Amino acid sequence: MGRILTEKDVEAAVKGGSVYAAGGGGWADHGRMLGHAAVSIGKPELVSIEELDADDWVATAAAIGAPASTTPWEMRGIDYIRAVELLQDALGEPLSGLMVGQNGKSSTLNGWLPSAVLGTKVVDAVGDIRAHPTGDMGSIGLAGSPEPMIQTAVGGNREENRYIELVTRGATAKVSPILRTASDMSGGFIASCRNPVRASYVREHAALGGISLALTLGEAIIAAETRGGSAIIDAIVKTTGGAILAEGEITKKAVVYTKEAFDIGTVTLADGTVLHVMNEYMAVDQNGERVATFPDVITTLSQDGEPLSVGQLEEGMKIFVLHVSKAVIPLASSVKDPAVYPHVEKSMGIELQKYALDMGA
Template sequence: MRRTLTEKDVEPAVRGGSVYAAGGGGWADHGRKLGYAAVGAGAPELVSIDELNDDDWVATAAAIGAPASTTPWEMRGVDYVKAVRMLNEALGTPVSGLIVGQNGKSSTLNGWLPSAILGCKVIDAVGDIRAHPTGDMGSIGMAGSQEQMIQTAVGGNREQNRYIELTVRGATAKVSPILRTASDMSGGFIASARNPLRASYVARNAALGGISMALDLGHAILAAEPKGTAAVIDTIVEQTRGAILIEDVVTKKNVVYTNEAFDVGTVVVGSGDKALTLHVMNEYMAIDDAGGNRIASFPDVITTLSTDAEPLSVGQLEEGMRVHILHVPKSVIPLGAGVLDPAVYPSVEKAMGIELAKYALEPSNA
């Protein structure tokens, strides 16, 4: 599979990525800027991993930070390009392709501009189909590895003198928090290129086809829009093979920004015995019913849709707002090695105060 990405793919990538953003995954306008800049600057090419040689280098293009629009972040398209250039310099050879750690409102498009400018391919693979809070979750199994990795970060609020360039080497779990700290210092959102790995490893451990999934969903959403909101929601449900758990009002929101550049807390939708509690760490990570029973849990896709069928980030939610909650079980999506790695869960469970690993690592029912 090989295709040139064009301006006709930008909006579908943003729309489909917004559903898989799971309440996070960047900003739609940022995604559009990245996409249109990429197709204007060159011809980014989407290819399957088997188009590369086994020993070609593939890195992850990512954006690190929290999505609630509560911080003075600034990230430019050139920052994504500079991050890949810095990684190439540290590696000593150019990477042949880029995957993204996750889908999202902008993160689905993270590799497009470096591809257009530097000539590397956009690989049709992701670390995780849906967005997640930590880089380790999208690291396709490297979180527990002692292998020395390279990670770069570029970006920051220029007016506030927060611009940062950073190249670090070390075991993934040890250096990822450094980039998270850099993100906070830069204003809350920073571009990165990280973890160059051989294409053969990516083929075995990434969630293959993840970019195409977002693009196909986005094209389907756009095709359904002339038929009205109900048709769009039905299309999202059908295309993702998910279900709407509830349509009700946000009755309580308690989410705070931490010094580690995370938005953590809970959102309650509905009331009484029908109330659902969404647990948040940048994205929606779990849902408990009114009795405290877990009914959805990462890496399931959990998304809030407005009454106009717009996927809403955590930062957009307000008490009194009516929303639909979409749930797509992990059994119907490709899973990367990162979300099946026990090493990625302790820090997230500690921050959130809930169990995740036992649900994520139990066998799928599919």
């Protein structure tokens, strides 16, 4: 049966989601805001895809943009709710549930507020267990679809009259950039609800159980917190089925912000381990050998066991590099789609696809 999400689940979702954020940004405080608002005004319910009828409509709740502290972004909880309402109006039928494109510091909780207010279920499915740089990577196989899709976006800085409500229809590849532009115009961060599909499609294509995984990990982290950093790191390794690939001091951080709004570059440790970054950690090389590649989970942890985003890393810091093989996590169809890799490979200047699609490894 479904599980009513409560106050204690909020912190678990944020903490577990932060590990699966894989160095991506997002804001833990934004996640807490969404979660606390949801559990205080209603009873958001987490359900497995099996609890929905095959023909029920499920859409993806997302936050679009890469808000920096320098941008005038403003996103309110109500914006997520409004985005769902606009999509339902455009679809002409109610949505039964919402999934998310990826786990993250706040994205794990994107569906909770609409669930509390509108009654849409929080579907225990994600487009990708971990965070990724392009929407295609979490689009459950819809990225290249010629089918017209509905996408909505809501939000913006009210004081600067940047608030936008947008409903678009068209092939995903054509309308997704419109939402990114709207995000930029709104101040850098906007709530979105998009790509309604039948529950039967989600069952086939999404990474099932992705929200539960984040909650279970968060619960393990919270349980270990009184015992200090090394206990937290042990709990993360054990719960994820991962391993610590490297630990040591950051000797070089060479990450630049590109005009495409991506942080791209490398982070090098004293032992020569190199982390390849495109917003998130996408690959790790040691001694010239590739040892981890997306869709593996790759995360940096502080000595206190705190997941660090790329933006928090500085030369001279001592970090641990967590690696969870793709062999032990549910994988969505989008990460197995060769079409999602070339753009990222070109931007990063490294090979990903041949490692990512080697399902024997």
